[in-house]
Amino acid sequence: MTTARRNVRIGRIGLYTLLVWICLFFSIPLLVVISTSLKTSDEVRTFSIFTLPAAPSLAAWIKAWSSACTGLNCGGVRVGFLNSVRILIPSVFVSVMAGAVTGYALSHWRIRGANAIMLLLLICAFIPYQVILYPLVKTFSTIGIYSSLPCIIAVHVIFGLPVMSLLFRNFYAGLPEELVKAARIDGAGFWRIFAFVMLPMSVNILIVATILQTTGIWNDYLLGLIFAGRDNMPMTAQLNAIATTSTGVIEYNVNTAAALLTALPPLIVYFVSGRYFVRGITAGAVKG
């Protein structure tokens, strides 16, 4: 009895030690980045990266936001932020809704070859997208929308659709099919059942899907670089441009501030909706 309890206590201590180490491992770089962003350029140059800022200031943040230069362009990451928002909102909305409709259709309507479509989606979800970049570029060039806002949105929707469809299909497959039958007898069709019966039950899974897509699309760099065109470069691409601009001294404090600004939106999303995220994932796993 007591040995058992002691064993439990030792296990706890081990667990917490491990957790503390993991926390340190992940948080030290973050702390260094935050502290650097609050320093002046001189401080960054003269002291080690681990010394704390003598007089923390947001000057670097302000510069990063509104006047840092990428090449000849000195508008800060604000430009990229707005671009990212313009890419993000339609991409997330369209990919989530399209995934929901596809998942609903695959799980509750007898569709010829539904299993084949599922298999295809599964394969698509695991294709490394580098493989199909070139054909995609060619395709978009041919239809004449390459390097534009619609182009990058379409790309995000295409790449998001397989995972979104699978996510929603699994969720909807857990709902009783008699619900759809009852609604059909009540006279509702495909879209009305989706809008009035299925969607209201999908709040949690919609939040999960939105979080997944928001963070994925916001953090995307490669696709934005290739498909968005110069005028629509997302924040990540612009961040890279700021960090690699080689005129004069490298301003690490501005670079780190820009990096933090770029990382902020997904972080906020996580903090605000972490609760729903957990709830939504379990709601999919345990029926009801």
Add this chain to the structure above:
Amino acid sequence: MSAVSVFGLSKSFGHLRVLKDIHLPIETGDFTVLLGPSGCGKSTLLNAIAGLEDTDAGIVEIDGADVTHREPSKRGIAMVFQSYALYPTMSVRKNLSFGLRVRSVPRQEVARRVHWAAKLLQIDELLDRKPSQLSGGQRQRVAIGRALVQQAKVFLFDEPLSNLDAKLRTEMRVELKRLHKDLGATIVYVTHDQIEAMTLATRIAVMRAGRIEQYATPDDLYEEPATLFVAAFVGSPAMNFMPGRLISSTVHIGSARLPLNGYRFRSSPMNGQEVVLGIRPEHVQLAPEGQLEAETLFMEPMGADTLGWFQFGEHRLSARLVPQVARGLSGTVRLSLLADHVSLFDPSTEARL
């Protein structure tokens, strides 16, 4: 005119033939029960009538019109599902009115019908609750209410009582019977509970492996089962079966002789034909001059009467006895089989002779 007619209906899932050439005419006002063991195709047949399942062959007519290729919502039917399938995000009121709103029934008419159904089913207190806030019996009534407001010609019920406890089930059975009488509606009702079938039905279709074995009134089904399967499936406690031989209108079972006076043969049997004799426990009686001599095995008290078990040769026989008589029983007894109530079956075809 028939309310529902099914002609030559067949349906397969892949290689599995679930419905095989089903014929089922249902008269207006009938309470028809589809009865059969799990997996025999009852739900599939009901779904085919509802139009929720495509069929491979055959015709479904409702109210004289061929609806084989019509949408479920255009067939003039309403349905109650085994799991109730209430819309979980809608209040009871919204659940009841959803179908009417979809069909753009005028607001006042919707309110009137919801009120009427809620009153009839005594759920008017619950109209603003969500389904998750209701008990099983209440959910079940909401599910029935959702069908009632449609004012359909035909109501389809798929095992609506199977999720309820025994007491509630008995209550709801009475309610359903009353509802059928009050509304005079045509009802097709699926169950695998033969007591439910016997008490509710005006006609019962007993199904087995995708076929209808017998379609008759509960009395006929009970008195003159058409096949061995029906005889064994219907009735609780179950019918007794003993193999024997038919020699000049007398059944020989071992040493016992059972003369058949006035048995209504459906076909003319050969002399010396092998038969299976079936007799219900209430038609086996203790009698000093009985045809069979049997050993008492044990007694199963069932309340109003007691089921006595006896060994006759290598066969076990049950008899429905008065409890006072059963209590003192032991040793060798004589049993008499009431010849008016026996059923004879051909062991090779399993059909009634």
